[in-house]
Amino acid sequence: MKVVAAMSGGVDSAVAAARAFDAGHDVTGIHLALSRNPKSYRSGARGCCTIEDANDARRAADVIGIPFYVWDLSDRFHEDVVENFVSEYAGGRTPNPCLRCNEKIKFAAVLRRARALGFDGVATGHYARLETGPGGVVEMHRAVDAAKDQSYVLAVLTQEQLAHSLFPLGSSTKPAVRAEAGRRGLAVAAKPDSHDICFISDGDTSGWLREQLGASSGPIVDTSGEVLGSHRGSFGFTIGQRKGLGIDRPASDGRPRYVLDIEPVSRTVTVGPREELTVDHIAGLEPRWCGSPPAAALECSVQLRAHGEAHRAVARLRGEQVEVELVEPASGIAPGQAVVIYEGTRVVGSATIASAGRRTAA
Amino acid sequence: MTDATSRVRRVAYLDHAATTSMYPEVVAAMTDQLARVGNASSLHGSGRAARRVVEESRETIAAAVNARPSEIVFTSGGTESDNLATKGLFWARHKADARRVRILSTAIEHHAVLDSLHWLATESGARVELLAVDSDGRLDLDRFSAAVERSPESVALVTVMRANNEVGTIQPLDDVVEIASRHGVPVHSDAVQAMGQIPLDFAASGVDAMTVTGHKIGGPLGVGALLLRRDVELVALMHGGGQERDVRSGTIDGPAIVGLATAAEIAVKGQPERGPRLAGLRDELIRRVLDAVPGAQLNGAPGDGRLPGNVHLSFPGCEGDSLLMLLDAQGVECSTGSACSAGVPQASHVLLAMGRDAATARASLRFSLGHSSTRQDVDRVVDAIAPAVDRARAAGVASVAGGRP
Numbered sequence: 001m002k003v004v005a006a007m008s009g010g011v012d013s014a015v016a017a018a019r020a021f022d023a024g025h026d027v028t029g030i031h032l033a034l035s036r037n038p039k040s041y042r043s044g045a046r047g048c049c050t051i052e053d054a055n056d057a058r059r060a061a062d063v064i065g066i067p068f069y070v071w072d073l074s075d076r077f078h079e080d081v082v083e084n085f086v087s088e089y090a091g092g093r094t095p096n097p098c099l100r101c102n103e104k105i106k107f108a109a110v111l112r113r114a115r116a117l118g119f120d121g122v123a124t125g126h127y128a129r130l131e132t133g134p135g136g137v138v139e140m141h142r143a144v145d146a147a148k149d150q151s152y153v154l155a156v157l158t159q160e161q162l163a164h165s166l167f168p169l170g171s172s173t174k175p176a177v178r179a180e181a182g183r184r185g186l187a188v189a190a191k192p193d194s195h196d197i198c199f200i201s202d203g204d205t206s207g208w209l210r211e212q213l214g215a216s217s218g219p220i221v222d223t224s225g226e227v228l229g230s231h232r233g234s235f236g237f238t239i240g241q242r243k244g245l246g247i248d249r250p251a252s253d254g255r256p257r258y259v260l261d262i263e264p265v266s267r268t269v270t271v272g273p274r275e276e277l278t279v280d281h282i283a284g285l286e287p288r289w290c291g292s293p294p295a296a297a298l299e300c301s302v303q304l305r306a307h308g309e310a311h312r313a314v315a316r317l318r319g320e321q322v323e324v325e326l327v328e329p330a331s332g333i334a335p336g337q338a339v340v341i342y343e344g345t346r347v348v349g350s351a352t353i354a355s356a357g358r359r360t361a362a
Numbered sequence: 363m364t365d366a367t368s369r370v371r372r373v374a375y376l377d378h379a380a381t382t383s384m385y386p387e388v389v390a391a392m393t394d395q396l397a398r399v400g401n402a403s404s405l406h407g408s409g410r411a412a413r414r415v416v417e418e419s420r421e422t423i424a425a426a427v428n429a430r431p432s433e434i435v436f437t438s439g440g441t442e443s444d445n446l447a448t449k450g451l452f453w454a455r456h457k458a459d460a461r462r463v464r465i466l467s468t469a470i471e472h473h474a475v476l477d478s479l480h481w482l483a484t485e486s487g488a489r490v491e492l493l494a495v496d497s498d499g500r501l502d503l504d505r506f507s508a509a510v511e512r513s514p515e516s517v518a519l520v521t522v523m524r525a526n527n528e529v530g531t532i533q534p535l536d537d538v539v540e541i542a543s544r545h546g547v548p549v550h551s552d553a554v555q556a557m558g559q560i561p562l563d564f565a566a567s568g569v570d571a572m573t574v575t576g577h578k579i580g581g582p583l584g585v586g587a588l589l590l591r592r593d594v595e596l597v598a599l600m601h602g603g604g605q606e607r608d609v610r611s612g613t614i615d616g617p618a619i620v621g622l623a624t625a626a627e628i629a630v631k632g633q634p635e636r637g638p639r640l641a642g643l644r645d646e647l648i649r650r651v652l653d654a655v656p657g658a659q660l661n662g663a664p665g666d667g668r669l670p671g672n673v674h675l676s677f678p679g680c681e682g683d684s685l686l687m688l689l690d691a692q693g694v695e696c697s698t699g700s701a702c703s704a705g706v707p708q709a710s711h712v713l714l715a716m717g718r719d720a721a722t723a724r725a726s727l728r729f730s731l732g733h734s735s736t737r738q739d740v741d742r743v744v745d746a747i748a749p750a751v752d753r754a755r756a757a758g759v760a761s762v763a764g765g766r767p
Binding site: 028067069070071072112113116117118 | 684687754757
């Protein structure tokens with residue numbers, strides 16, 4: 001195949017490109033310029049948006065021996081990922097920008113452009129496995145390295161997108177990939193992993209959001225409605241958050257309090273004890289199916305946040321909505337995140353969490 | 363396909379304005395000099411021998427550009443010469459008369475000039491006026507004249523390039539010098555792209571300082587010169603051993619300078635033949651690409667108004683970097699001709715100044731010819747360009763469209 005390898009400047013995408021090349025593909029390395037002002041973003045080597053990262057990617061391409069270009073997708077990224085991120089927080093939800101970037105940029109804008117330019121697909125350094133299932137369906141499975149598994153942030157991809165995707169690292173562990181990078185003479189072998197949101201340079205998400213949205217104070221209340229304090233913007237909170245609530249008074253029972261609810265119109269943040277966070281019912285919108293949708297109630301496991309644990313559950317498709325009953329309850333479930341449905345290691349589909357609650361009062 | 367020889371790419375190199383290949387004579391002369399020991403500032407025999415080679419090179423270059431040997435200040439290349447001229451002239455002129463704060467230039471200068479001026483504006487109190495160009499990229503002389511006349515005593519210097527590096531448009535430097543010299547305002551000109559392509563006569567130009575560099579004329583990278591009239595005061599950027607009239611300290615790079623001199627001699631001597639030959643190839647390339655690609659547009663002045671080696675075209679509906687990649691895959695090497703930071707294509711400030719919109723500016727390629735260019739290179743572009751444009755246009759549409767692939 002003639003493929004573009006998306007190279008962030010990190011170790012994973014470099015090894016992925018090298019493996020695609022070794023597998024006999026005609027590989028062209030591309031680095032996605034996602035920042036409109038690359039110098040202002042990360043100063044360290046952890047992100048994927050700095051000039052240093054672009055140079056690291058270029059050096060890796062040199063070592064592998066493949067052509068390399070930079071594709072400027074900064075406008076699309078800003079529109080589809082950054083603006084969406086801001087508006088989701090403004091709406092009291094907790095978005096996952098990596099998932100959004102995969103959905104809108106890496107496996108959409110990049111793939112469309114690549115195919116129009118005569119490429120057959122895109123290879124990335126994501127940790128997930130693709131297999132051909134019954135009837136030629138492209139199945140996506142969890143990566144062998146459970147700690148690195150990224151199927152959660154790829155679960156939005158359609159069959160059409162997956163049919164043109166390569167994930168050469170899915171069957172490897174991260175230490176093995178690092179070791180291989182060293183053997184291949186890739187200078188990024190020891191480069192630290194990126195963790196935080198690439199477009200927030202100092203990792204201070206709520207400070208960054210305050211810059212974007214302006215401070216907008218509101219009350220912090222308990223479940224009885226009693227006002228416990230105030231905040232400078234409801235976007236600074238995520239369901240399940242415990243630290244940084246800024247409440248002076250301890251709870252009457254002395255136990256820690258958690259964010260239970262964010263109401264963006266009145267900017268009310270409700271806090272309460274941990275058990276109030278526990279949910280066993282989730283409603284998801286905009287479902288995507290990796291193959292056909294489940295015809296009936298599906299016994300499955302679900303993952304509710306990136307790197308979150310799997311919960312046994314039963315999922316049903318009701319109209320345009322996915323309803324998930326958790327056999328094992330979960331806590332701290334934030335609307336805006338994805339619920340990803342697995343059957344064993346296989347991704348069945350995903351949806352955006354619209355609401356989470358308890359069927360029966362505790 | 364598995365045959366190793368079939369994988370050797372035949373390359374049509376059409377990026378001579380970025381850098382051009384060294385003449386074999388240059389390689390030979392440099393190689394010879396590289397083997398000799400001697401610091402041109404040393405007083406012993408080896409030093410004197412090195413000095414002699416450097417001074418002979420200086421004389422060779424002076425003869426090639428019609429300057430005096432003492433007017434050649436060796437530097438590390440075009441960027442350093444531009445920095446030295448703009449900053450050095452500004453500081454000296456401003457120090458002599460504090461009213462001199464304005465720098466008049468054009469909106470289409472190379473970044474080595476533009477960014478130096480920007481720095482002077484933010485760090486040294488300069489007021490920079492970047493004057494407009496017409497749709498061919500030629501300085502608007504009326505506006506230039508008006509800018510000088512408005513308050514000539516406040517003008518520290520004028521800097522106008524000899525010919526533009528992106529679109530190849532030759533600037534009306536004689537008129538610029540005439541207007542500036544009425545008021546004793548010094549003129550610097552970046553002639554990096556012009557040397558070897560069109561005649562260059564430093565003495566006759568009336569310019570006070572002129573930037574040239576080796577690697578655009580068949581010489582080595584990393585060496586250039588500022589041609590600087592003897593009566594011009596300049597504040598140094600580099601301090602140290604006092605080499606090069608105390609204007610540019612640093613151990614003199616004999617081998618590089620020999621290479622520069624050898625290239626200058628060949629480039630200038632061959633120019634009367636090379637210029638028309640390249641202009642013929644240029645016009646053929648322009649005509650055939652415009653015929654082959656509907657909607658393609660030439661940027662920059664036509665005919666004698668542009669450098670003989672410069673072809674700059676817009677292909678509306680394409681991203682220039684997509685086109686470049688597709689042509690590169692076919693072994694046709696050209697440039698988007700625009701400033702890059704981390705390889706990220708920005709819309710060219712030159713094309714924007716010429717009134718093109720950002721999309722058209724990004725849809726542009728520069729093909730530049732040089733001493734080794736042949737008709738086969740032109741044929742290769744013409745064969746590859748139409749399918750590449752079709753594909754890049756499809757990709758452009760795909761990139762803009764929403765939805766799934």
